[in-house]
Amino acid sequence: MSLAAEHPVHDSPRSIRWARRRASAADAWGRFRRDRMALLAFAVLAAFVLMAFLAPFVSDRADFSAINTGDNPTNHPPDGQFLLGTDSLGRSMALQVLWGARVSLFVGFAATVLMIGIGVAVGLAAGFFGGWTDALLMRITDWFMVIPFLPLAIVLATILERSLTTIVMVIGVTSWPSTARLVRSQVLSIRERLYVDRARALGAGRLHIVGRHILPNVTPLILANTTLAVPIAILTETTLSFLGLGDPTQVSWGGILESVGTTAVKAGYWWQYLPPGIGIVMVVLAFTVIGRALEAVLDPRLRER
Amino acid sequence: MSVLELRNLHVTYRTEGGLVPAVRGVNLVLEEGDTVGLAGESGCGKSTIAAAVLRLLPRGTEVTGAVLLDGEDVYSMKPGRLRAVRWTGAAIVFQGALHSLNPVRRVGQQIEEAIVLHSSQAAHSAHSARSARARVGELLERVGIPAANADRYPHQMSGGQRQRVLIALALACDPKVLIADEPTTALDVMVQAQVLALLEELQREHGLSLLFITHDLSVLTHTCQRLAVMYAGRIVEEGSSSEVFTHPQHPYSRALTAAFPTIGDLASRMNPRGLAGDPPDPSALPAGCSFHPRCAVATPECTTVDIALRQVAVGRRAACVHVGVPA
Amino acid sequence: MTDTVVSLVNVRVQFGGGRVHAVDTVSLEVGRGEVVALVGESGCGKTTLIRSIIGLEPLAHGSITVEGRPVGRGRGLRALRRRVQMIFQDPSGSLNPRHSIYEAVAEGLRIHKVKGHEPTLVAEALAAAGLRPAERYLRRFPHELSGGQRQRVLIAAAMALQPALLLADEPVASLDASIRGEILALMRSYVDTHGVSIIAVTHDLGLAWNIADRVAVMYLGRIVEVGPAEDVLRAPKHPYTQALLSVVPEIEGMEQQILTGETPDPSRVPSGCRFHPRCPLLASGEADRLGFGDRCRGVDPELEPEVGAHQVACHAVYAALA
Numbered sequence: 001m002s003l004a005a006e007h008p009v010h011d012s013p014r015s016i017r018w019a020r021r022r023a024s025a026a027d028a029w030g031r032f033r034r035d036r037m038a039l040l041a042f043a044v045l046a047a048f049v050l051m052a053f054l055a056p057f058v059s060d061r062a063d064f065s066a067i068n069t070g071d072n073p074t075n076h077p078p079d080g081q082f083l084l085g086t087d088s089l090g091r092s093m094a095l096q097v098l099w100g101a102r103v104s105l106f107v108g109f110a111a112t113v114l115m116i117g118i119g120v121a122v123g124l125a126a127g128f129f130g131g132w133t134d135a136l137l138m139r140i141t142d143w144f145m146v147i148p149f150l151p152l153a154i155v156l157a158t159i160l161e162r163s164l165t166t167i168v169m170v171i172g173v174t175s176w177p178s179t180a181r182l183v184r185s186q187v188l189s190i191r192e193r194l195y196v197d198r199a200r201a202l203g204a205g206r207l208h209i210v211g212r213h214i215l216p217n218v219t220p221l222i223l224a225n226t227t228l229a230v231p232i233a234i235l236t237e238t239t240l241s242f243l244g245l246g247d248p249t250q251v252s253w254g255g256i257l258e259s260v261g262t263t264a265v266k267a268g269y270w271w272q273y274l275p276p277g278i279g280i281v282m283v284v285l286a287f288t289v290i291g292r293a294l295e296a297v298l299d300p301r302l303r304e305r
Numbered sequence: 306m307s308v309l310e311l312r313n314l315h316v317t318y319r320t321e322g323g324l325v326p327a328v329r330g331v332n333l334v335l336e337e338g339d340t341v342g343l344a345g346e347s348g349c350g351k352s353t354i355a356a357a358v359l360r361l362l363p364r365g366t367e368v369t370g371a372v373l374l375d376g377e378d379v380y381s382m383k384p385g386r387l388r389a390v391r392w393t394g395a396a397i398v399f400q401g402a403l404h405s406l407n408p409v410r411r412v413g414q415q416i417e418e419a420i421v422l423h424s425s426q427a428a429h430s431a432h433s434a435r436s437a438r439a440r441v442g443e444l445l446e447r448v449g450i451p452a453a454n455a456d457r458y459p460h461q462m463s464g465g466q467r468q469r470v471l472i473a474l475a476l477a478c479d480p481k482v483l484i485a486d487e488p489t490t491a492l493d494v495m496v497q498a499q500v501l502a503l504l505e506e507l508q509r510e511h512g513l514s515l516l517f518i519t520h521d522l523s524v525l526t527h528t529c530q531r532l533a534v535m536y537a538g539r540i541v542e543e544g545s546s547s548e549v550f551t552h553p554q555h556p557y558s559r560a561l562t563a564a565f566p567t568i569g570d571l572a573s574r575m576n577p578r579g580l581a582g583d584p585p586d587p588s589a590l591p592a593g594c595s596f597h598p599r600c601a602v603a604t605p606e607c608t609t610v611d612i613a614l615r616q617v618a619v620g621r622r623a624a625c626v627h628v629g630v631p632a
Numbered sequence: 633m634t635d636t637v638v639s640l641v642n643v644r645v646q647f648g649g650g651r652v653h654a655v656d657t658v659s660l661e662v663g664r665g666e667v668v669a670l671v672g673e674s675g676c677g678k679t680t681l682i683r684s685i686i687g688l689e690p691l692a693h694g695s696i697t698v699e700g701r702p703v704g705r706g707r708g709l710r711a712l713r714r715r716v717q718m719i720f721q722d723p724s725g726s727l728n729p730r731h732s733i734y735e736a737v738a739e740g741l742r743i744h745k746v747k748g749h750e751p752t753l754v755a756e757a758l759a760a761a762g763l764r765p766a767e768r769y770l771r772r773f774p775h776e777l778s779g780g781q782r783q784r785v786l787i788a789a790a791m792a793l794q795p796a797l798l799l800a801d802e803p804v805a806s807l808d809a810s811i812r813g814e815i816l817a818l819m820r821s822y823v824d825t826h827g828v829s830i831i832a833v834t835h836d837l838g839l840a841w842n843i844a845d846r847v848a849v850m851y852l853g854r855i856v857e858v859g860p861a862e863d864v865l866r867a868p869k870h871p872y873t874q875a876l877l878s879v880v881p882e883i884e885g886m887e888q889q890i891l892t893g894e895t896p897d898p899s900r901v902p903s904g905c906r907f908h909p910r911c912p913l914l915a916s917g918e919a920d921r922l923g924f925g926d927r928c929r930g931v932d933p934e935l936e937p938e939v940g941a942h943q944v945a946c947h948a949v950y951a952a953l954a
Contacts, residue, residue: 194725201686201720202740202789203713212739216730346808463894493673494835498879498890520809523881557810564809568841568865568883577820577842579813583778599810 031297038293041286048283052101059095064251078271085271087260096251097275103252104283107167108234114172115233116179116226123183124218127191128210138184145177153236157245164247171236179225183218190217227291231284238280253280306376308514309335309358309395309482313370316353316362325588327353329538330370333516335482340508340515342525342546344561345535346584351518355486358516359391375481393423396475398468400487405471406459412470413455416441419477444473448503465496472503476511483508484516489524501528522558523565526550531620534558537585537595540614544621554623556600594626602627635664637796637829638685638716643694645677645684650692652899654680656853657694659935662797665823667830669840669861671876672850673895678833679721681850682799685831686718699796714744717790718799722806723782727774733758734770737789744793753792760825761788762818780811784818791822798822800832804839816843837880841865846941849873852896852906855935859942869944871911904929905947913948924951 032038072090076082084093126137153170160166190196190213199209240246241254248255253276264272316328328350335341345351356362358372360379372379374394382390399405407415420437442452448469459467468488475483485504489497505528508515517529525532525546532546534557542555553559560580566573582599585591591598597607606626614622617629638661645655655677662668670678683689685696687709696703698716703709717740720726727736737754740746746753755766761784763769774782783803790798803819804812820843822828832844840847840861847865848858849872857870868874875889891910896902902909908928911919919925924947927933933945 193728194720194722195728197688198718198720198726198786199739201688201713201718202793203710203743204739205710205743208743212731213728217728346810465894493895494837494876494879495673495891496895498888502888502890521881522809527881560810560813564812565881566838566841568837568877568880573842574862575820575843577813577816579815579817580810581814583780583811584808 028297032293035293035296037289041289041293044282045286045290048101048279048286049105051098052105055095055098055102058098064091064095075267075269075272077269084275085269087256087269087272088263093256093271093275096256097253097279099251100253100256100276101279101283103164103247103250104234104237104254104280107164107171107237107252108230108283110168111171111175111233111237112226112229114168115175115229116222117176118172119176119179120183120218120222122176122180124187124210124214126180127184127187128206128214134184137180141177141180144174145181147174149174150239153240154243154245157240162245162247164250167237167240167246170240171233175229175232175236179222179229182221182225186218186221187214190214224291224295227287227294231287231291234280234287235284253277307334307373308337308339308375309333309516310373311354311358311370312373314354314357314372315367315369316350316357317367318353318363319365319367320588322588324367326590327538327587328357331535331538331540333533333540335514335516337481337514338512339531340517340529342529342532343516343518343535344520344522344525344532346520346561348537348584348587349535350538350587351535352486355397355484355516355518358395358482358484359397360387361397389423392419392475393478393480395482395484396478396480398471398475398483398485398488400490406467408459411456411458412462413438413441413445416444416455416470416474416477419474423478440477441473444476445470447476447507448473449499463496464492465499468492468496468500469503472500472507476507479511480513482514482516484518486518487520488517490519490521497524504528521565522550522561534561537590538587539595539624541596541625542623543614544617548621554617554621554628555596555625556602557596558623560599594624636661637664637666637699638662638831639697640681640685641695641697643681643684643696644692645680645689646692648899653853653901654689654898655684656901658850658853658855659694660848660855660858662829662831664796664829665827666846667820667823667832667844668846668848669844670831670833670848670850671835671837671840673835673876675852675895675898676850677853677898678850679801682718682801682831682833685797686716686799687712710744714793715795716797716799717793717795719783719786719790719801719803721801723779723786724774724806726786727782729774731773732770733772733774733777733785736774736785737792740789740793746793757788757792758785760791760822761785762814763788779807780815783807783815787815787818787822791826791828794826795828798828798830800830802834802836803832805834805836812839813842819843837865837877849876852898852901854906854945856907856945857943858935863942869942869949870907870946871913871948872907875912904931905933905945919948922948922951924948 072086074086074088074090076086078085082092082094084097086092122137122141126134152174156170157166196209196213199213237246237252238254241252242258244258246252246255256276257273260269260272311331311333314328314331315326318325318327331354333341343351343354357368358379362368368380374390379387406412417437420440421433424433424437441455445452445455450466450469462470489500492500501524504515507513515529517525519525529546531543532549533540533543534549534555535541536557542549542553542558549558550562553562563578580599585595593609594607594612597603600607604626612624612626614624615629617623623629640658640660643655643658644653646652647654658681670681672678680689684691685703687703698712701708701712703712734754737757738750741750741753754770758766758769763781763784777785800819804815807815816839819830823830832839834840844861846859847861848855849864849870850856851872857864857868857873864873865877868877875891877883878886878889889912893910905928908914911928913919914925914928919928927947933947935943935945936950
């Protein structure tokens with residue numbers, strides 16, 4: 001009886017791969033679940049995302065136009081009609097916070113995607129190819145790293161047309177260096193591993209090595225890094241909007257803070273500055289907690305093997 | 306009186322996965338000037354014994370039985386006495402010298418540290434520093450390293466030299482017992498021979514008692530008078546080293562000796578012999594005789610009854626149902 | 633004509649811009665179904681040599697041909713790596729911890745687009761390597777297996793490609809003593825069933841006695857003695873081989889000759905015979921008494937064929953022949 005007949009294999013390689021992925025995802029989720037703080041953070045984040053999603057269903061932009069708000073009481077504290085009061089133009093604070101969530105989250109995610117995209121590409125190329133490519137890319141990275149962020153952001157936001165796209169670009173283009181360095185050092189360390197040598201000895205080409213060995217080992221790091229990058233992007237957007245560099249046609253939490261200004265603080269209109277402020281803090285905290293939990297779940301597993 | 310005695314020693318580690326019995330009832334006696342070898346593979350508990358002698362086990366580890374250094378139970382010693390005894394009563398030469406030496410301190414300083422820690426408090430500090438340095442130079446020369454090398458860092462030395470430094474370090478306080486835990490693994494064959502020759506010389510000169518722990522059985526036959534083979538936390542065979550090596554009684558010892566073929570012996574030419582299976586996981590030991598899953602001559606009794614050491618001849622014991630008579 | 637699987641001619645491999653002569657003019661031939669043990673201490677260049685056979689180290693000089701085709705660079709390398717496979721020194725490090733055993737074995741099959749039902753090929757390879765029933769291992773991960781099992785997986789993965797030559801770097805050095813024999817027996821079994829040739833790099837002479845047809849002894853980048861295993865291991869001619877064998881604990885009937893000094897550094901190769909600073913014949917004065925001492929210090933001896941296949945690079949041996 002041939003060896004093949006003696007050892008029938010009932011699984012296709014695909015099913016084995018998916019089984020493995022399911023198992024490792026289930027394992028990661030199990031560990032994540034045990035972290036109470038992370039679960040709470042996850043719930044908070046989900047709530048905000050829901051808020052952002054629901055905004056256009058609950059109201060529309062017309063609610064902010066002068067025509068509709070002209071009759072509203074101005075600087076009115078929270079009551080039955082206006083859950084979070086109104087601002088100096090009679091616009092509902094609750095609706096502003098709701099819409100603001102959309103912008104903050106959108107910019108946060110989009111800028112992060114850009115930042116991670118550039119960072120990973122540069123880090124991978126520098127780490128994998130080495131030599132002149134590495135040297136050149138690292139000098140470029142250093143250059144971007146050294147430029148003081150806020151002045152650059154201000155300059156860019158001033159020269160370019162003020163829109164959400166600009167903000168996303170500004171944040172993305174100035175924040176990628178740290179991701180690039182992280183990815184590069186991880187790629188360098190994986191490249192030296194014996195199993196990469198073995199893959200080469202098996203006859204693997206560069207693409208195979210990058211795709212099957214380097215990327216899978218870099219991805220968890222990127223994931224954890226991404227989760228921590230989002231709050232940074234959100235805070236940056238808030239800062240820019242607060243400084244008046246944001247998109248004037250959009251409602252964002254930073255923008256709200258800018259428009260209510262110090263007047264609200266001096267007059268004691270807490271419903272005008274506290275809600276967006278708390279919103280920012282909660283979203284940023286939630287992402288940070290999740291990011292840390294993800295790191296703990298993903299990295300030690302790599303290290304112990 | 307014996308210099309080192311292990312009496313019914315049991316060591317159980319506390320881990321996340323539960324209790325792991327690493328040593329399960331080991332009896333061993335070292336008289337003055339004795340050289341005893343402890344042979345075994347991963348998971349057999351031999352390194353645990355080395356750490357147990359000087360109470361270097363992780364906190365929370367359960368130790369029962371007795372470890373007697375010169376008649377004194379190490380585990381009943383007060384911390385002050387223990388510190389005094391460590392290194393002066395017994396010293397350990399570790400394996401993997403690159404990890405055992407502090408990479409950012411010069412080797413001379415590290416040996417000096419040991420001397421100074423144990424020197425009498427009354428001595429004047431400048432004088433004792435000078436004499437400590439002189440002693441360091443002496444020790445290094447004794448192990449075949451020029452005294453000037455005391456200023457070197459570990460990474461500036463070769464593997465063989467580092468191992469010698471560890472030996473010098475172990476001898477710094479003139480211990481009675483030297484425990485060598487895999488001192489020559491990872492060294493080249495020629496360097497290994499040099500280090501072994503050095504150990505033998507020092508042992509003779511100082512009248513040291515030597516407990517030599519290794520997985521390489523053949524090394525022990527040259528360096529040690531007596532030999533004990535460990536498996537799954539127990540001693541499964543003991544006797545004079547030449548006897549155990551040439552006429553092993555326990556099936557495991559037989560397999561271990563066969564793993565190191567004698568060059569020139571036609572029986573092993575093109576005939577590599579090994580054991581099926583793997584050394585057992587201490588946290589999941591088989592019932593009965595822990596060796597039975599891999600044993601070619603196991604009987605049904607072996608799966609249920611754990612065999613204790615039985616007398617084969619004078620000074621010769623093996624824990625197998627097929628040999629000898631119950632001790 | 634003997635069927636030669638790999639032929640090295642005057643191979644030189646250098647590091648550090650020519651400073652370190654890791655492999656310094658080595659010529660060797662391995663026939664089909666032959667097992668050659670490449671023995672020597674650290675720094676002698678044996679690992680570098682087999683890495684250059686599989687194209688992981690560039691040659692500074694000389695040529696290597698595998699089954700008649702030269703080992704070059706670029707595209708030819710992939711075809712070469714179908715016929716030559718390597719097992720590295722550390723079984724744990726050699727397996728990507730995130731890949732299942734199935735994927736570890738299938739990797740080579742996929743790279744070379746081997747025809748056939750992949751799961752069956754993988755299972756067959758694992759079973760042939762002694763991991764049965766193969767199905768039980770497919771979904772496991774490296775950290776769930778013991779050292780010996782990992783080594784079997786690596787052997788299975790290498791042999792799944794049915795190479796003509798298997799290069800093994802210290803195949804059992806990191807494994808427990810009781811299972812070494814099993815792994816060595818497994819390697820020999822492939823020679824019988826697949827006709828594969830093996831070059832096993834090791835410092836362990838007992839391993840050579842166990843499985844090798846021929847033994848080549850390397851010192852500082854050069855082969856100093858080569859011949860049938862029984863001859864080299866039982867009647868060594870080169871003083872280095874003699875000293876090495878004398879200190880192996882598993883030898884009988886030889887007086888220990890412990891060489892002084894450290895294992896030499898390949899960035900500082902002595903003049904003349906590279907072994908001369910440590911050679912007992914020179915140290916005892918015998919070489920000078922017999923008249924070839926100066927040659928040892930000044931002239932680098934070559935491997936010269938004697939009667940038969942047992943070759944030595946040593947002035948003392950030539951002098952005795954003359």
